[in-house]
Amino acid sequence: MIEVLTSGVALGVHVPGLLLADRLRERGMPARVTVLERLLPPAKLATTRAMKVAFHRDFRVALTGQRIATNPFDAVPDDRLDELFADWSTRRPRRFVVFSGYWLPIVARYADGCGDVDVIVCHVDSVASPSFRDTTTYAGTRVWLADADRGTIPTTIPVSHAPPVPWPERDRTLLLHGGGWGMGTYREHLAELVGAGYSLDVVAHEPADATVDDPAVRYHLVDPDWHPWADDGYPPLGRLRPDNPPVFVRGTGHHPSFDLTRTSMAVVSKPGGGTLLDSLWSATPLVLLKPFGDHERRNSELWQRLGFGITFEDWRDRGFPADALARAHTALSGAARRAPDLTELLLASR
Incomplete structure (x- = not known):
């Protein structure tokens, strides 16, 4: 079992997580996608929905909001974390693939209680995106779907098996x-x-x-x-x-x-x-x-x-x-x- 961890505030990382889970299942590997925002209280989700509308309607608001964004981990109630960790302990996923850096402190806390876990940190962008700020101390193997520094495509996730249209x-x-x-x-x-x-x-x-x-x-x-x-x-x-x-x-x-x-x-x-x-x-x-x-x-x-x-x-x-x-x-x-x-x-x- 592979646990794919995404965030719903960035579909550019959520959808690649869904794609990876589908490609794994096609090959017979069980995979489940868990979205960070499912851990948040209703009031915080209401704020997120309002932000989505505001950011769509005015790009200037979105650019300002990005600069002051905070880690949603701070808003996750302890009882929701307890439920999540109990579920992981029962299903025992063998590997976590992390698409949002906001998941890394959560996975680290889980690892502290259950021992070492295998963490793959997947960067969809060509450099570290905002959710990965200040996360270099967390354990995990880093993979990149694009690399701006080297000018390469080091790894990829197939979107479709169909060839490009001529x-x-x-x-x-x-x-x-x-x-x-x-x-x-x-x-x-x-x-x-x-x-x-x-x-x-x-x-x-x-x-x-x-x-x-x-x-x-x-x-x-x-x-x-x-x-x-x-x-x-x-x-x-x-x-x-x-x-x-x-x-x-x-x-x-x-x-x-x-x-x-x-x-x-x-x-x-x-x-x-x-x-x-x-x-x-x-x-x-x-x-x-x-x-x-x-x-x-x-x-x-x-x-x-x-x-x-x-x-x-x-x-x-x-x-x-x-x-x-x-x-x-x-x-x-x-x-x-x-x-x-x-x-x-x-x-x-x-």
Whole structure:
């Protein structure tokens, strides 16, 4: 049994945790995903939900909130920790894969009471993200899905077993999103991208996001009632239409937005770690928007260094050419399968 530990406030690390659990189960290894926010009291969860809405609606608020973020471990009641540790003691997971640094003091406390445990710390971003600040003293084997310092993809998690869609079969379509919380400047560029001759798939997080009435712009709504701490599946996604309510699709084996990524010529987004993983496995280039913090800035620099993406400003200055995206697609082709699979590494060392 492998315990995969994620956080619902960062779907860029939660969804890769879900993907890893699915890949392990496909190979016969039992795996369970536990979300940190399930340990929090209701009042703290209500605050988290309110933050999600505020961060989505105003990126400036999100950037400020990131700078003052605190470790949610401080809000976890002792009785919830006791219940969690009792459950682990009963099921006895042989290994913990930690996707959020906020889990590390919890795992360390559990280890103090039960002896040594095998901890794999998985960094989805190319440098340590905010949850991993001040965690270097905690035990664990560190693995990286991207490495900005070395300019490499050291390890990866397969998003899908399907090969990338060949470039000639892709429509002149772009996918625009702001990561799991819909943050960033992606909604500011719809008119100029349509004017450049592209059709757009836009991920919405509330119906009010659908502000452009143009047949070239399609909105896809993430179920506003879905929260990772109350649901074990992928974020449900449904086409947002003015005449009918959305029919939400859950996604089997991977998140449904990845199906939009696979068929697009590029993803226009801030450079979160989960977005890098989707880009890698779909061979879909990134058009890189303003990052959410220094770790995403380094993600952006890495993707440009590898030839996998281009900044929005650079692409716009060139006139939004499709051939720049085609070159990035060529650079991405095959890169995912050249990286060691974390699933295989975990199974080989059992």
